[in-house]
Structures are given as C-alpha cells and as structure tokens.
Amino acid sequence: MSADPSLLGSGDLDEVIRRTIADVLMVPAERVRPETPLVAGLGAESIDFIDLVFHLEEALKRQIPIAHWTRFVEERLRGRDLATAITAEFVREFAEREAVS
Amino acid sequence: MPERVVVTGVGVVSPIGVGMEAFEQALRGGRSGVGPITAFDCAGFETRIAAQVDPGFDYSPYVVPAKAVKLMSRAAGFAVAAAAMARRDAALPADGVAADRLGVSLGASGMGPADVDMVEGEIAAVLDAVRASGTVALDVPAFARAFRARTNPLSMLRGLPNIAAAHVAIQQNARGPNSTITTACTAGTQAVGEALRAIQRGDADVMLAGGADAMINPVGVLGFSMLGTLSRRNAEPERASRPFDRDRDGFVMGEGAAVVVLEREAFARARRAPVWAELAGYAATCDAYRITDERPDASGALAAMRGCLADAGVPPADVDYVNAHGTGTLMNDLMETRAVKEFFGQRARELPISSTKSMLGHMLAAAGAVELCASLVALRSGFLPPTINLDTPDPECDLDYVPKVARPCRIEAALSNSFGFGGQNACLLIRRC
Numbered sequence: 001m002s003a004d005p006s007l008l009g010s011g012d013l014d015e016v017i018r019r020t021i022a023d024v025l026m027v028p029a030e031r032v033r034p035e036t037p038l039v040a041g042l043g044a045e046s047i048d049f050i051d052l053v054f055h056l057e058e059a060l061k062r063q064i065p066i067a068h069w070t071r072f073v074e075e076r077l078r079g080r081d082l083a084t085a086i087t088a089e090f091v092r093e094f095a096e097r098e099a100v101s
Numbered sequence: 102m103p104e105r106v107v108v109t110g111v112g113v114v115s116p117i118g119v120g121m122e123a124f125e126q127a128l129r130g131g132r133s134g135v136g137p138i139t140a141f142d143c144a145g146f147e148t149r150i151a152a153q154v155d156p157g158f159d160y161s162p163y164v165v166p167a168k169a170v171k172l173m174s175r176a177a178g179f180a181v182a183a184a185a186m187a188r189r190d191a192a193l194p195a196d197g198v199a200a201d202r203l204g205v206s207l208g209a210s211g212m213g214p215a216d217v218d219m220v221e222g223e224i225a226a227v228l229d230a231v232r233a234s235g236t237v238a239l240d241v242p243a244f245a246r247a248f249r250a251r252t253n254p255l256s257m258l259r260g261l262p263n264i265a266a267a268h269v270a271i272q273q274n275a276r277g278p279n280s281t282i283t284t285a286c287t288a289g290t291q292a293v294g295e296a297l298r299a300i301q302r303g304d305a306d307v308m309l310a311g312g313a314d315a316m317i318n319p320v321g322v323l324g325f326s327m328l329g330t331l332s333r334r335n336a337e338p339e340r341a342s343r344p345f346d347r348d349r350d351g352f353v354m355g356e357g358a359a360v361v362v363l364e365r366e367a368f369a370r371a372r373r374a375p376v377w378a379e380l381a382g383y384a385a386t387c388d389a390y391r392i393t394d395e396r397p398d399a400s401g402a403l404a405a406m407r408g409c410l411a412d413a414g415v416p417p418a419d420v421d422y423v424n425a426h427g428t429g430t431l432m433n434d435l436m437e438t439r440a441v442k443e444f445f446g447q448r449a450r451e452l453p454i455s456s457t458k459s460m461l462g463h464m465l466a467a468a469g470a471v472e473l474c475a476s477l478v479a480l481r482s483g484f485l486p487p488t489i490n491l492d493t494p495d496p497e498c499d500l501d502y503v504p505k506v507a508r509p510c511r512i513e514a515a516l517s518n519s520f521g522f523g524g525q526n527a528c529l530l531i532r533r534c
Contacts, residue, residue: 039384047255
C-alpha cells in the first residue's frame, strides 16, 4: 500500500490533518489551526495520539506502527513541553514523513 | 456498631425508562421493556428479543469532555449517565464532599467486547484472515494483520471491565476507593453491598454504587442462547419474561445501569440531604457447588438472606417485600421459591415477592442495582411492583408474587435478592428511616 501522492505537499494534506485531529478530539474543525497545541489547546491526552495514528493510517492508506510516532516525538521534541509542542503542524510533518517513507 | 448508611440519590437507565419518573411510572403500570432486538440484524437467531434501552437515549450529554465517549463501552456510558442522575437526585454539589472521601463501586461485565462495533471488527478480521489464507483453520499471523488494520486500539480499553468505574470517577471527581465487581448476575447487588462496607470501614463518606451492563450484541445473545437460557418467545416479546409462570421458557436479556448514592447517615443529615431509605443489611455467599446449578437445598441463597437480615438486625417477620432474583428460568424459580419458604416459614405465604425482571429483563451486572432501585421506589411511593405475565403460576411456585398488576402497600423493610451463574449469592436490605 502506498500513500495517495495527490495528498503530498498540497493543501489537501492540511485539510486531511485538520479533519482527522478534529474527529479524534471531537472538536469543531475551525478550532484546529497549524499552530494549535493539541494537549494544551484541545485537551488531547496520551491515548488520543494512539487514536490519531490509527486514523492517519486510514487517511494515508498505509500502516504506521505506533513506535514511529513515539520516535518522531522523541527526536523532534526532546526536552520540550509536549503539552505545547505537539501542534497540528507537527502532526502534518509526521504524516508527511510517513507518507514518503 | 458501625454507623448507619443511607441512600440519598438514585439514577436509572433502564429498558422501561430513563430517569426515576419514567422508571416509577413503568413499574407502577406493569410495562414490559422487552421488544424485538434492533441493535443488530438478528435474523436466524433463536432468540430475537431483548429489553433494550430506548435507542433515542444518548448518554453523551453526560460526558465531559465529549471525546471521552471514545473510551466508553455502551455500559460505561450508561453508568456515567446513571451516576450523574443519582448525584443530582442526592443534591450533592461538586463541593459537597471532599473528592478523596467519594468512592465508586460498580458491578460490570467481564466479557470484554461489549459493543456491536467492536465485535464487528473482530469478525471482519477473522473473515479477512480466512480469505487471505484460503483455509478455514485460523491463520493467526493473517488474523493479526487483519485485526491490526480493522481494530481501533482504543477498543481494548473500552472492553476492560474496570473502565466503567474509572469513567464514573473521572466524571464525578471521585478520588476515593474505586472497585469493580464482576460476579455476573450478582455483581450489582454485591457492588452496592461492598460500597456499604467501604463506608462502614471509614474509607469513604459517600459512595456511588451500582451496576452497568450492555451485552445485547451478537456474541452476548448467541452465548446465552446457546446455553439454552434465553426465552424464544419471539412473537410475543412483551410476554416473554414470565418468572414463576408455568409457561416460562427462559430469561430475557436486558441492559442499562443503575447507581445509588450511599452516605454515612451523619454526613447526609449534616448536609440536609434527601433520604430514600437506610441501606441496613448486606451479605454475600457462594454455593461452591456447580457453575449453573444451584444447590438443591437452596442453602447458598438461604445463607445470603439469613446473613443479610442478621447484618441489619432485622427479624424475618419485619420484612414486608422481597424483590426476587426471579429470572424466569425453571431452576431459579423453584430454588428461590423454596429458599423463601424455608427462610420465612409460615409467613412466606403472605409475604409479597415479585420479579421486576418480568418488566426489565435481566440486566445482568446491573440487575441487582436496578432491582434495589425498584425496591426503593416501592418503599417511597407505597406500592409493590408486579410480576407481569404471571398468567398461570407454576404449581410449585405458590407464593404471592404480586401477579400482573402493581399493588398499593406501605413497606417498612424490603429484601433484594441476587443469585447468579457461578453460584454467587448476595442480598441487600433497605429500611424506612
């Protein structure tokens, strides 16, 4: 299985990420902006990121081991406050990396 | 002597009504909650009826934040709603009790996947695996791949039996003792009884106690059906649950939740709480005999009734009403009748004993809790809920089961029985105060 190439590097991926985050956190899509922190801003908890990765699998039509997410967070956000550092933009970057890997 | 404990609030999500007003009306009117199963397509099932909670009932308004519903089984959602209703009924505000003095004790099902969508994921994964491997024997690696693709990881958490009590605690900020009892048909009664003990031990001032269950899914219905325990009166759902009737043919599955607020009496009086009744006695025993057969001499059930009244310090002569376990299975009907006769002696003939399962169906882990609520309503509102559908009493069932219609009656003390698969027995006694 491979990602839908049309999603990559386009505005569509932004929209997919926004809708996925909104669905998973059950908030209106308008509240999800690139800079919105998922924990501090939208009330995400650890289990929601498991759910988010599951939904990204469906959206990107490819398997994403949860370890990929954990590693991505560790590499990119080591030492930072995860409550504010994990934003919609950060999720988009993860999705992009997964889509091409 | 331990301090007295009182019931100050009651919340019910049941097949005959959500909320106490609807619940009481249905009990009074002898209304059946049984109908055709609509939760899934049960064509070809031997049993196609159940007592379902109104499909229009939505527990999500009781859940904050909204996304917490993702981690709730249907049963947990019912529990959260019933707990919120009970607390409102008890007029116990957020700052009405210290969070660490408020606990939760719930009866819950231990069966894992409790919801149709979860079962569907597993079935789909099995089918995918069979297709992939081209053989009927389950190819586990293929199943694993399919399961992984089909199943949201969160469903695992939804299926754990302790999660309903955790959700109630989160919603109610209850940071005191939190326990889950999984003794099947006895769980709700035992959960309330153990909450009574927690307060008596001094572990909490207030406990939210009850039970929740929702097993009306393909696996749950097939499972009980294959054991031969379910009524197959599909053409007449409302007449299917008929405890103590000669023409019974098994129990009817129900679903829902019931939660009561229990308080140390002094605590309740100090805050001028409304009081339904005293929760005066509790006992639990086990037959230690066979999984689905009761002891022929009913000694396990007898010991539970005896222990409960001794715990309350109430003589059998003071009990005015018994809410029977009353499943509508031949074995239970006969055993319970025998136990009541043996325990109450001569008085058994005039002691009203009714089965509200005739209306509610068998709410399994919630059954004992919702039946306690039925007894609380009976005590407060002055009527005996009937055993509906008791058209032709079984010749061996010759007690006053309050047949067919509710009866006005002032109750001082009521006993609620639960005797489940596994031989676990538990009884609760409430008393006017």
